[in-house]
Amino acid sequence: MSRIRLLAMVFGTAACALGMGYFVQHDAPAPQAAAVPQVSPIQQSVLKPEAAAPETRDELALSNMTHIFAARDIAPRLPRPASADLSPVSVPGGEGLRSGIDEELSAQPSCDVRLSAEPAEMASVMLSVSAPCLPNERLTVHHNGMIFTETTDAEGSLTRIVPALSDTAVFIVQFATGAGDVVVTRVPGLAEYDRVVLQWAGPTGFQLHALEFGAGYGEAGHVWHGSGAQGQGVVTTLGNPDTLTPHLAQVYTFPSGAAGRDGTVALSVEAEITAANCGREVRAQTLELRSDDTLRPRDLTLAVPDCTAQGDFLVLNNLVEDLTIAVR
Numbered sequence: 196m197s198r199i200r201l202l203a204m205v206f207g208t209a210a211c212a213l214g215m216g217y218f219v220q221h222d223a224p225a226p227q228a229a230a231v232p233q234v235s236p237i238q239q240s241v242l243k244p245e246a247a248a249p250e251t252r253d254e255l256a257l258s259n260m261t262h263i264f265a266a267r268d269i270a271p272r273l274p275r276p277a278s279a280d281l282s283p284v285s286v287p288g289g290e291g292l293r294s295g296i297d298e299e300l301s302a303q304p305s306c307d308v309r310l311s312a313e314p315a316e317m318a319s320v321m322l323s324v325s326a327p328c329l330p331n332e333r334l335t336v337h338h339n340g341m342i343f344t345e346t347t348d349a350e351g352s353l354t355r356i357v358p359a360l361s362d363t364a365v366f367i368v369q370f371a372t373g374a375g376d377v378v379v380t381r382v383p384g385l386a387e388y389d390r391v392v393l394q395w396a397g398p399t400g401f402q403l404h405a406l407e408f409g410a411g412y413g414e415a416g417h418v419w420h421g422s423g424a425q426g427q428g429v430v431t432t433l434g435n436p437d438t439l440t441p442h443l444a445q446v447y448t449f450p451s452g453a454a455g456r457d458g459t460v461a462l463s464v465e466a467e468i469t470a471a472n473c474g475r476e477v478r479a480q481t482l483e484l485r486s487d488d489t490l491r492p493r494d495l496t497l498a499v500p501d502c503t504a505q506g507d508f509l510v511l512n513n514l515v516e517d518l519t520i521a522v523r
Contacts, residue, residue: 305327305328306326306327306328306374308324308325308326308329308368308370308374308375308376309324309325309326309376310322310323310324310325310366310368310375310376310377310378311323311325311378312364312366312378312379312380313380314380314381314382314383315356317358317388317429317448317450318358318359318382318383318384318385318387318388318390318448319356319357319358319359319382319431319448320356320357320358320359320364320366320380320382321354321355321356321357322336322353322354322355322356322357322366322368322378323352323353323354324347324352324353324354324368324376325351325352326347326351326352326370326374327350327351328351329347329351329370329372329374330347330348330349330350330351331346331347331348331349332346332347332351332370332371332372333345333346333370333371333435333438333439334346334347334353334368334369334370334375335368335369335442336355336357336366336367336368336433337366337367337368337369338357338359338360338364338365338366338367339360339361339364339365339482339490340360340482340490340492341360341392341394341433341444341446341482342394342442342444343394343433343434343442343443343444344434344435344438344440344441344442344443345433345434345435345438346435346437346438355433356431357431357433358390358392358431358446358448359382359385360390360392360482360484360490361382361385361488361490362381362382362385362386362488363379363380363381363382364379364380364381364382365377365378365379366378366379366380385488386452386486386488387450387451387452387453387486388448388449388450388451388452388486389448389449389451389484389485389486389518390446390447390448390449390483390484391403391446391447391462391481391482391483391484391515392444392445392446392480392481392482392483392484393444393445393446393464393479393480393481393515394442394443394444394445394479394480394481394482395442395443395444395477395478395479395480396440396441396442396443396478397440397441397477398436398469398471398472399466399472399477399478399479400466400467400468400469400471400472400477400499401445401464401465401466401477401479402419402420402445402464402465402466402467403419403420403430403445403447403462403463403464403465403515404417404418404419404462404463404464404465405417405418405419405426405428405430405447405449405460405461405462406418406460406461406462406463407426407427407428407449407458407460408456408458408459408460408520409458409459410426418430418447420432420445427449427450427454428447428448428449428450428460429447429448430445430446430447430448431445431446431448432444432445433445433446447462449518449520451486451518451520451523452486452523454520454522455522456520456522457520457521457522458520459517459518459519459520460517460518460520461512461517462515462516462517462518463510463511463512463514463515464479464481464495464510464511464514464515465508465509465510465511466497466499466508466509466511467506467507467508468499468500468502468504468505468506468507468508468509469505470502470505472499473499473500473501473502473504473505474499474500474501474502475499476496476497476498476499477496477497477499478494478495478496478497479494479495479497480492480493480494480495481493481495481514481515483515483516485518493514493515495511495514497509497511
């Protein structure tokens with residue numbers, strides 16, 4: 196792969212009420228404000244009142260109410276059975292129905308989140324998550340400052356091999372719902388390995404590279420996540436990049452206790468300039484675990500060049516300390 200490599204520097208927000216009066220006069224138009232009313236004689240005929248027409252509507256309503264009360268008064272009163280007469284009624288097949296409901300309820304999966312851990316090769320841990328009620332859900336794994344996000348399968352399960360960062364390793368899993376679990380396990384043989392973690396969030400383009408014992412790019416001994424098994428060490432990639440705001444990590448592990456030779460492993464952090472990160476400021480963190488059992492964190496802030504440089508790579512040679520290997 197053709198790469199152009201650039202050296203990079205690390206930088207550190209009245210209601211107004213209007214009153215309106217309305218004057219209403221029945222059976223006459225509203226008077227004009229400027230007109231003076233003319234007085235004229237008015238003849239008024241007074242009709243002899245006749246017998247008022249019956250208020251049929253009110254009588255109907257009253258009649259209806261009367262019927263309502265009459266109906267209430269004449270409603271038959273059913274005899275109330277004595278409490279001794281109340282007894283369960285046996286329904287044919289009812290016992291089988293109840294039994295079937297109980298069996299269905301007992302067959303439903305538990306919604307508890309379970310996390311288990313077992314020792315694995317190269318001072319790693321096999322983590323297993325069981326969350327039957329949380330299928331295809333994003334979860335976050337925490338371990339000694341390392342963070343990455345994963346997704347359960349359709350059964351709510353997940354299994355990952357995770358390089359350990361302490362002899363007594365504590366792992367925490369947590370879902371967005373707040374559900375989660377904790378597990379503690381012993382990790383034998385951790386002192387026989389040197390380990391470097393590079394972790395970040397989002398599409399930063401970061402990569403961790405190791406050149407073992409003078410190897411060049413693309414040669415045997417050049418170890419990174421895309422190289423496969425080409426050296427004594429190995430890079431493990433953790434995290435699902437397809438989750439919402441993914442947290443990802445790459446871990447380089449070298450078996451310093453069984454190297455069989457003296458020499459140096461040159462470590463570098465690279466960032467590919469892509470459409471997702473060009474012209475932006477990206478952040479990452481490294482965690483270095485050497486054979487003295489001291490975990491050293493270091494934060495990185497990187498200003499990525501503009502998008503005209505897409506496809507180029509930024510190489511940070513001094514961000515991570517090289518490994519000095521001595522035969523033990």
